[in-house]
Amino acid sequence: MSTTSNPDLPPSVEFRSRMDSAQEALSRHGFAGLVVSPGPDLRYLCGYDAIALERLTALVLRPQGAVLVVPRLELPAAEASPVLGLEVDLMAWDETADPFRAVSDLFGERATVGVEARMWAAKSFALAATGLHVVNGDELLGSLRLRKSAFEVAGLRAAGIAIDRVHEQVPGLLRPGRTEREVAFDISQLIMEAGHVGVDFVIVASGPNSASPHHAVSDRALQAADLVVVDIGGTMPSGYCSDCTRTYAMGEPDPAAQAAYDVLQLAQDLAVQHVTTGVTTAQIDVAARTVIAAAGYGDLFIHRTGHGIGLETHERPYLVAGDDTRLLPGMVFSVEPGIYLPGMFGARIEDIVACTESGWERLNHRSRDLLAVPI
Ligand code: ZN
Ligand code: ZN
Numbered sequence: 350m351s352t353t354s355n356p357d358l359p360p361s362v363e364f365r366s367r368m369d370s371a372q373e374a375l376s377r378h379g380f381a382g383l384v385v386s387p388g389p390d391l392r393y394l395c396g397y398d399a400i401a402l403e404r405l406t407a408l409v410l411r412p413q414g415a416v417l418v419v420p421r422l423e424l425p426a427a428e429a430s431p432v433l434g435l436e437v438d439l440m441a442w443d444e445t446a447d448p449f450r451a452v453s454d455l456f457g458e459r460a461t462v463g464v465e466a467r468m469w470a471a472k473s474f475a476l477a478a479t480g481l482h483v484v485n486g487d488e489l490l491g492s493l494r495l496r497k498s499a500f501e502v503a504g505l506r507a508a509g510i511a512i513d514r515v516h517e518q519v520p521g522l523l524r525p526g527r528t529e530r531e532v533a534f535d536i537s538q539l540i541m542e543a544g545h546v547g548v549d550f551v552i553v554a555s556g557p558n559s560a561s562p563h564h565a566v567s568d569r570a571l572q573a574a575d576l577v578v579v580d581i582g583g584t585m586p587s588g589y590c591s592d593c594t595r596t597y598a599m600g601e602p603d604p605a606a607q608a609a610y611d612v613l614q615l616a617q618d619l620a621v622q623h624v625t626t627g628v629t630t631a632q633i634d635v636a637a638r639t640v641i642a643a644a645g646y647g648d649l650f651i652h653r654t655g656h657g658i659g660l661e662t663h664e665r666p667y668l669v670a671g672d673d674t675r676l677l678p679g680m681v682f683s684v685e686p687g688i689y690l691p692g693m694f695g696a697r698i699e700d701i702v703a704c705t706e707s708g709w710e711r712l713n714h715r716s717r718d719l720l721a722v723p724i
Contacts, residue, residue, distance in 0.1 A: 357587040361434040381460035382411040389660040390465040396431035405448040453479035496679040504589035509712030511543040512591035529553040545583030552580040560695035594699035616640035624709035637686040655683040
């Protein structure tokens, strides 16, 4: 039974089992405990979407139990989160107290504690200054988050539907003379209207700018024959993120651009079809890269094929040479090859894909053809 008021969050039993898994893993990692400050790991473990500020908020997991250390002025916010239903002791600290000492006192002398990789350096230094042996807990937490539960996959599926709805409306925003910035402003509004609670990024890269994969926006005005790479994402009320790229053409595309695009589309499709249990993430990267290289564009595919996605837009696993994560059902990641000709044009196609018991499931469904916008 859920004790949370947010229907988008999983039931308490799911949070509790995540914390149990983390607690069970402590001894394997040689940790006396984990200290988790506000961010995606805290949200993953207990559903508390706390603001990261200079005052210490931290979930302290030890084999014998869980304690949420929280500034007294934020106690109401903590109590309104799912934490109350999770057998977590709340320890409120007053303005003149030393919360780092309070955390340290939960452990023995020189105890080894893991902290999440997103903890502010100032906080991990302050914990270390109390005498704790502070180490990187990212492997423990990252490996838990690597495989999504059915609830998490459903959250990512809903995020995919929401961002598809935005892409559906993008062609209507693309007109010669409008700037990338103007288009991006409209897209930001549509991302919110589609059900996200936050806009994470909006890339509108037109003409030569489309050859820069992480171009954001500029005041360049769209022109006839431009390719326009639109890569957009936001966060849903569940905390799960969307991320989807489509490439549009302003009127009929140049034959050279269309030819490169056809190769890209084939590469993206073949890479998705390689997704199945037991294949490594590096092998998915190779599947995309082989098609692009065979057509002579190998040097122009300058980034990895994809990244995991969940409570963060970019998280493990990474689809890149050297990442030998073996796919398992519940792993969710982008498949987003691109081809970039500096000074001319670029194109990228990105879907979020879930590894399933029977193979794969795309979570984005808009056409992957190069869509010629009438001008
Ligand atoms: Zn993207
Ligand atoms: Zn992406």
